[in-house]
Amino acid sequence: MKQYKLICVYGFAIFAMFFGSGNLVFPLHLGQQVGKNWFLGFLGLFVTGIVLPFLGLFVxxxxxxxxxxxxxxxxxxxxxxxxxxxxxLLGSFGVVPRCITVAHGGMDYLFPGLSLTMFSLIFCGLTYILCLKDNIMIDLIGKFISPIKLTALGILIVVGIIYSPQISSEKPAISAFSDGVFMGYQTMDLFAAFFFSSLIFNRIKSILPETNDNRIIIKAALSPSIAGALMLAIVYLGFVFLGAHYGDLIQNVEPELMLPTIATYALNPSAAFIIGIAIIVSCLTTAVALNNIYARYLVDTLKLKPSYFPIMLAGTTAISFFISLLDFKGIAAFLAPALEVSYPGLIALTILSIFIKDRKILKMSVFYTITVIMIAIKIME
Structure with missing residues (x-):
C-alpha cells in the first residue's frame, strides 16, 4: 500500500473509530454552555480530547x-x-450503550415513535454481525464510511456557520477552558486510544511484512494518527462553534437530539435526513470497534479458545443492550465519577511512559499517588 493511501485509509479509520456518540454531543454541549468564549472552551477540549488521545496512540x-x-x-x-x-467502560458498560442512545436520537428525529428498546435491539443485532467480520472492519471504515460521514458533517458545519445566529450567552474565560477540559474527559478518547492504536499498529504491521523494525512501523503508523487527530480537531472546532451560536435553539433539547435539531434548522428537513444517517453510522462504527475489542480481550484474558469469541461477543452485546436502556443522561451519570478518578493517573502514566524509558518504580509511585488522591477527593465530595 502506497504511503499516501495508507495515511488516508488509516487516518479516516482512526477518525471514524474515535468519532462516536460522545463526540457528537459533548462539543455541541460545550459550545452551548460557554457561549461567547467558545474558542477557549475548544482549547480546553483540544487538550483532553485531541492531544491526550494522540499521546495515547503514540505510547x-x-x-x-x-x-x-x-x-x-x-x-x-x-x-x-x-x-x-x-x-x-469503553465497551458494554459505557461507550457502546451511549452510542446506541445517540444513534436512537438520530433515528427518532427522523422517524418518531421508534422506542429505545426496539432500536437498541436492532442496533445490537447489527453490531454483533459486523463484529464477526472484523477482518475487513478497518478497511471498510477507512475507505468508505469515514469519507461519507466527514463530508456530511462538513456540509452541516459550513452551512451552520453561514446561517449562524448571534451568541446570546457568555461564561467566564477560566470556566470556559475548564469546561472544555472536562468535556474532553467525557469523550473517553484517551481510553479508546490505547486499544485503537493497538488495532491500527498490528494492522499496519501485517501489511509491512518485509520489516520487523519497530521504528519503521511506528513511522508508518504515526502519519495516519496525525491525520485522524487533525480531522477530529477540525470537526470539534466546528461543533463547539455551532453549539455556541445555536445555544438558544438547543437549550432544552436532549443531548442526543442536539445535532439533528441544528441540522434541521440550518439545512432543511430533507437534508437533515443525511445528518441523521451520519449520526447513526458514526455511532455504529465506534460501537463495532469497541465491542469487538472488548469481547476479544475477555476471550484472551480468560484463555478461551478463539471459537468462543461469538459466544463472548453475544454476552457483551447483550449487556450493552440492557445498559443502553438507561438513556444518555443515565449512562453519563455513572461514567463521570469513574472518569474523574481514573483519568489523571492514566494521563500521568502516559506522559511518563513516553518520556522515560525505564524507572518503573517512579511510574508506579506517580500513578498510584494520583489515583489515591483522586479517590480521596471524590469520597470527600
Missing part, C-alpha cells in the same frame, strides 16, 4: 502495539486491572 506504538505492556508500567496490579476497567 502504544512505542510498546509495539501491546497495550498490556503499557498498563504494566503502572505495576502488576495495574497491569491486570486497568485493561479490564478501561475496556469495560
Amino acid at each position: 502504544i506504538k512505542l510498546h509495539k502495539g501491546n497495550y498490556r505492556s503499557f498498563f504494566a508500567e503502572g505495576g502488576k496490579v495495574a497491569g491486570l486491572i486497568l485493561p479490564l476497567f478501561t475496556l469495560s
Whole structure:
C-alpha cells in the first residue's frame, strides 16, 4: 500500500473509530454552555480530547502495539486491572450503550415513535454481525464510511456557520477552558486510544511484512494518527462553534437530539435526513470497534479458545443492550465519577511512559499517588 493511501485509509479509520456518540454531543454541549468564549472552551477540549488521545496512540506504538505492556508500567496490579476497567467502560458498560442512545436520537428525529428498546435491539443485532467480520472492519471504515460521514458533517458545519445566529450567552474565560477540559474527559478518547492504536499498529504491521523494525512501523503508523487527530480537531472546532451560536435553539433539547435539531434548522428537513444517517453510522462504527475489542480481550484474558469469541461477543452485546436502556443522561451519570478518578493517573502514566524509558518504580509511585488522591477527593465530595 502506497504511503499516501495508507495515511488516508488509516487516518479516516482512526477518525471514524474515535468519532462516536460522545463526540457528537459533548462539543455541541460545550459550545452551548460557554457561549461567547467558545474558542477557549475548544482549547480546553483540544487538550483532553485531541492531544491526550494522540499521546495515547503514540505510547502504544512505542510498546509495539501491546497495550498490556503499557498498563504494566503502572505495576502488576495495574497491569491486570486497568485493561479490564478501561475496556469495560469503553465497551458494554459505557461507550457502546451511549452510542446506541445517540444513534436512537438520530433515528427518532427522523422517524418518531421508534422506542429505545426496539432500536437498541436492532442496533445490537447489527453490531454483533459486523463484529464477526472484523477482518475487513478497518478497511471498510477507512475507505468508505469515514469519507461519507466527514463530508456530511462538513456540509452541516459550513452551512451552520453561514446561517449562524448571534451568541446570546457568555461564561467566564477560566470556566470556559475548564469546561472544555472536562468535556474532553467525557469523550473517553484517551481510553479508546490505547486499544485503537493497538488495532491500527498490528494492522499496519501485517501489511509491512518485509520489516520487523519497530521504528519503521511506528513511522508508518504515526502519519495516519496525525491525520485522524487533525480531522477530529477540525470537526470539534466546528461543533463547539455551532453549539455556541445555536445555544438558544438547543437549550432544552436532549443531548442526543442536539445535532439533528441544528441540522434541521440550518439545512432543511430533507437534508437533515443525511445528518441523521451520519449520526447513526458514526455511532455504529465506534460501537463495532469497541465491542469487538472488548469481547476479544475477555476471550484472551480468560484463555478461551478463539471459537468462543461469538459466544463472548453475544454476552457483551447483550449487556450493552440492557445498559443502553438507561438513556444518555443515565449512562453519563455513572461514567463521570469513574472518569474523574481514573483519568489523571492514566494521563500521568502516559506522559511518563513516553518520556522515560525505564524507572518503573517512579511510574508506579506517580500513578498510584494520583489515583489515591483522586479517590480521596471524590469520597470527600
